[in-house]
Amino acid sequence: xxxRTLIAAAVSAAFVLxxxxxxxxxxxxxxFSHVVAVDTPKxxxxxxxxxxxxxxxxxxxxxxxxxxxxxxxxxxxLEALQLGAVQMLAPSLAKFGPLGAREFEVxxxxxxxxxxxxxxxxxxxxxxxSLLKKLESKGILGLAYWDNGFKVMSANKPLRMPEDFxxxxxxxxxSKVLDAQFRALGANPQVMAFSEVYHALQTGxxxxxxxxPSNLYTQKMYEVQKYVTMSDHGYLGYxxxxxxxxxxxxxxxxxxxxxxxxxDATKFANDIAKAExxxxxxxxxxxxxxxxxxxxxxxxxxWKKALVKVHKESEGRIGKALIESIYKETGFDPAKx
Ligand code: LMR
Numbered sequence: 001x002x003x004r005t006l007i008a009a010a011v012s013a014a015f016v017l018x019x020x021x022x023x024x025x026x027x028x029x030x031x032f033s034h035v036v037a038v039d040t041p042k043x044x045x046x047x048x049x050x051x052x053x054x055x056x057x058x059x060x061x062x063x064x065x066x067x068x069x070x071x072x073x074x075x076x077x078l079e080a081l082q083l084g085a086v087q088m089l090a091p092s093l094a095k096f097g098p099l100g101a102r103e104f105e106v107x108x109x110x111x112x113x114x115x116x117x118x119x120x121x122x123x124x125x126x127x128x129x130s131l132l133k134k135l136e137s138k139g140i141l142g143l144a145y146w147d148n149g150f151k152v153m154s155a156n157k158p159l160r161m162p163e164d165f166x167x168x169x170x171x172x173x174x175s176k177v178l179d180a181q182f183r184a185l186g187a188n189p190q191v192m193a194f195s196e197v198y199h200a201l202q203t204g205x206x207x208x209x210x211x212x213p214s215n216l217y218t219q220k221m222y223e224v225q226k227y228v229t230m231s232d233h234g235y236l237g238y239x240x241x242x243x244x245x246x247x248x249x250x251x252x253x254x255x256x257x258x259x260x261x262x263x264d265a266t267k268f269a270n271d272i273a274k275a276e277x278x279x280x281x282x283x284x285x286x287x288x289x290x291x292x293x294x295x296x297x298x299x300x301x302x303w304k305k306a307l308v309k310v311h312k313e314s315e316g317r318i319g320k321a322l323i324e325s326i327y328k329e330t331g332f333d334p335a336k337x
Pocket of ligand 1: 035091092148173193194211
């Protein structure tokens, strides 16, 4: 071999070695930021994804989970994802409006889903998929839907009938459908980041709020709310999303492994969601700090009657066709409420 060829071979071998070493030393990092406690359906789902992703890629990927708004609050985390400061989030479906994906607010319509089975027909079917596709033009890829659960209402006064909401300041997520929901009850909705809710309830900045029991419990909101009504009036769940450029730029074998890890973490999260919420509600009950109100069939009927008009009111914002396609999927009939 000529001297020049030898040098070239040595240089390229060194390059491969250095590259290999560098690769082994610096895994691909996925920062996964979220706003809830670790001990919730989303918190546990994120931990499960981390475990599966790191194990199956044999350390080539490192998932750093940042719970409890440690890195970013609601609005900032979406901006951070688009800028590439974090790679993965699981915001509630009620928080996609400010991104310009208002259709996701369809999940906030009161009483549109009676149970998880009806909901899954949407999230795990073609409607769910087509909604995720809408995120791509925003530089975001939707990977999965993760469940939380059905919401309860809380306040310092008992909420048994729609009239009981009159004049109350209620904290909401940034969804216009949730805004309409509380206006239909005569309350004053106030958008606020999740991380600020406990303090706002404690100091009386707002009077009440809505959330699935897992959030009410882990954020200790029940300690500063005298009454909790088990109204199941609406659903709260998540879309797991990634920065599209980042995801598309992953080595194909890694991306495939991560897709598999996400599929299994999704099953895990959705399998535990109901039990986590039931357990949280039981803990709230056991604490004795809030009185738990169960609605009578007549009271529930009055809530439904007061709230169903929000569906029609929201047609302009989220699309009549989308709302009707969900009715078709779940068998919901507003006339029957
Ligand atoms: C909320 O802001 O109430 C929820 O979106 C929090 C969450 O992520 O469950």
